[in-house]
Amino acid sequence: MSSQAPVRRRTVPQIRAMKGEEPIVSLTAYDVITARTLDPHCDVLLVGDSLGMVVYGMSTTLGVTLDMMIAHGQAVVRGSARALVVIDMPFASYEQGPQQAFASASRVLAETGAQAVKLEGGVAMAETIRFLVARGIPVMAHVGMTPQAVNVLGGFMARGRSRDAWPAIEADAQAITEAGAFSVVIEAVAEPLARRITETIAIPTIGIGASPACDGQVLVTEDMLGFNDRVPGFVRRFGELGADMDRAAAAYAKAVRNRDFPAESETYAERDA
Ligand code: KIV
Numbered sequence: 001m002s003s004q005a006p007v008r009r010r011t012v013p014q015i016r017a018m019k020g021e022e023p024i025v026s027l028t029a030y031d032v033i034t035a036r037t038l039d040p041h042c043d044v045l046l047v048g049d050s051l052g053m054v055v056y057g058m059s060t061t062l063g064v065t066l067d068m069m070i071a072h073g074q075a076v077v078r079g080s081a082r083a084l085v086v087i088d089m090p091f092a093s094y095e096q097g098p099q100q101a102f103a104s105a106s107r108v109l110a111e112t113g114a115q116a117v118k119l120e121g122g123v124a125m126a127e128t129i130r131f132l133v134a135r136g137i138p139v140m141a142h143v144g145m146t147p148q149a150v151n152v153l154g155g156f157m158a159r160g161r162s163r164d165a166w167p168a169i170e171a172d173a174q175a176i177t178e179a180g181a182f183s184v185v186i187e188a189v190a191e192p193l194a195r196r197i198t199e200t201i202a203i204p205t206i207g208i209g210a211s212p213a214c215d216g217q218v219l220v221t222e223d224m225l226g227f228n229d230r231v232p233g234f235v236r237r238f239g240e241l242g243a244d245m246d247r248a249a250a251a252y253a254k255a256v257r258n259r260d261f262p263a264e265s266e267t268y269a270e271r272d273a
Contacts, residue, residue: 010043010084012116012138016182018043019204024183024216026206027224030055030072034221035079042083044206046118046218047073049088050147054222061147064090066104073112085114086140091148094119098131105137118185120146122172126179133180141176144169144210145188156232158209160189170197177201185218186210188232209234 018024026044029035030051038045051072052064066089073087087108094101105117116138119125129139144159153159160169169189176184183204186194191211198205198213207214209232223231226240255261 007081009080009082009115012084012182015043015084016203019202019215024204024206026216026218027221028054028218029076029079029221032075032079035076038221039080039083043216044218045076045080045083045085047076047085047087047114048118048220049090050220052090054220054228060150062091062150064088066090066093066107070108070111073108073114077113084116085112086116086118087112087114089117089119094125094128095121098128101128101132102135102137105132105139106135109137116140116182118142120148121176122169123175126175129176129179129181139176139181140206141173141181141184142187143172143176143184144186147187156188158188158190160193166193166196169193170200173197173201173205177203183216186214188234 015024024043025041026046027038027042028048028050029038029045030047035045047069049061049064049069051068052058052061055072056063056068058064069087069090073085077085089101089104089108093104101119108114108117117132118140119128120142122141122143125141129141132139145153145156147156150156160166170193173184173186181203183206184201185206185208186197187207188209191213194205194207194210195213198215204215206216206218208218219235222228223235224238225242226237227242227245229242
C-alpha cells in the first residue's frame with residue numbers, strides 16, 4: 001500500500017483564498033511536456049491564447065480559434081495533476097454576449113476538463129462574467145493591456161502610465177470583481193496603479209509586467225526560459241533553453257554527419273526484446 005497522499009488539484013476557491021496570504025505562481029503552458037514540468041511548481045497553469053504567437057508564429061492572438069484552445073487545453077490537463085488549469089477564451093468566441101460566451105466556455109470546460117476560463121475585458125464584460133459564473137463557469141478576468149484589443153489600443157503598449165488613464169482601468173477591475181470573477185490578470189500597467197487595484201479589490205491580482213505589488217505573477221513560459229530574443233522589458237529570463245536547444249541541435253547534426261550513431265544491435269529491436 002502506498003503511503004503517499006494523492007495529489008489534489010488546486011481549486012478555484014483555494015486560488016481565490018490565496019489573496020493576502022501567499023503569492024500565486026502561474027506560468028503559461030500549451031503542451032504535455034511543459035505542463036508536466038511546470039505542474040509541481042505552479043498554482044495555476046494558463047493555456048494562454050499567446051500560443052497563437054508563441055507556437056504558431058502569428059503576429060497577434062486574433063487568429064486563435066476555440067478548437068486550437070481546446071486541443072492545447074486537453075494536452076495541459078493530461079500533463080498536470082496539481083495546478084489549476086485556466087484556458088483563455090480566444091478572440092470572437094465570447095464578445096457577442098453572454099449566450100455566445102456560455103456556449104464557448106462550456107465547450108472548453110467539458111471537452112478539456114480544465115477548471116476555469118479567462119477572458120479579456122472589464123466593464124464591458126461584467127454582464128458576461130456574471131452570467132457565466134451563475135451557471136457554473138469560473139472566470140479569471142484580464143484587464144490593463146488586453147492583447148485581443150491590439151487594434152483598438154494601437155499596439156502592445158503599457159497602460160496607465162499617466163494618471164488620467166487610471167480611473168477606467170480601476171473601474172474595469174472593480175466591475176469584474178463585482179461580477180464574480182475569482183481572480184484577474186493585470187497586464188502591463190504602472191506599479192502604483194497595480195498596487196492600488198490590488199489593495200482595493202477583493203480577488204487576487206496576477207500581474208504580468210505590472211510589478212511585484214500584485215498578489216501573484218504570470219509569465220509566458222517560453223519568454224522566461226530564454227526561447228525568444230525579443231521579449232517585453234519586464235520579462236526576467238530564468239533559463240537559456242533557446243541556446244541549449246541550439247547547442248543540442250548542432251551536436252545532433254554533427255553526430256549524423258559523422259555517422260556517430262549506435263550500431264544496429266543497439267536499436268529498438270534489441271532494446272525492446
Ligand atoms: O495569453 C496569455 O498567455 C496571457 C498571459 C500573458 C497573461 O493572457
